[in-house]
Amino acid sequence: MAIPDFIRELRATAGHQLLFLPGTSAVVLDDEGRVLLGRRADTGRWALVCGIPEPGEQPAAAVVREVYEETAVRCVPERILLVQSMEPVTYPNQDVCQFVDICFRCRAVGGEARVNDDESLDVGWFSLDALPELDEFALTRIKLALAEGPTWFDPTLPK
Template structure:
């Protein structure tokens, strides 16, 4: 995930201290029930699509924007899947962040999946029984998004 300019500005004053930040994850399904994934350029691993909202940007608008920016796929948000405070993460440069992730189930409505920016090495559609190796973060969100009638998930307890 590229660091947005507004975060760089905050970091100029805040240094490496913990920043509490919003994050949005989009779980995008096509009409065949496949899920859209990207192989990240920062670590080479397959992942669900996501990013940081711009100041004042609504989570659903962020999901739509991030999906298009990273994959060239147009999508529409359908529902909030989960809201979760993630564990703090420390990046190699020493910056520490903790994200409040809002995961949104989306439906693809156009575009052809392709690498559309420098954040991904590959993008593609995957059948649910043929997913590449994914971190638990992505697997859990896909599972929650698949359940049509399930309410929004708020807590692992």
């Protein structure tokens, strides 16, 4: 994942300490019910499109921008699937981040899926019965996108 300029500026003074950051992810579905996935350049694994909103950018606008930047597909957010604080991640350079992911179900409205930046090795549409190997992050979000339930929040919240 490319490091946004505003995070580079933060790291200049914060060093490697934990940064708590917003993140967005997208389950993009086409008219045939296929899911849009990208094979990440940093890990080589297939994944949902995800990214970091820029300062002042709304999460829905960020997810639309990220999907287009990475895949050349135009999409429209339909609903929020999940809001979840992720486990902290330590990168090879020792930077530590913890993301709060806001995942959107999106509908593709145009464009042809292709690698559109240096963050992906491959991009493609996959039918639900022919998904490549995916981590739990992606599988959970795809499952929620296919259901008609409410937005998912951590069930351990105080009542």
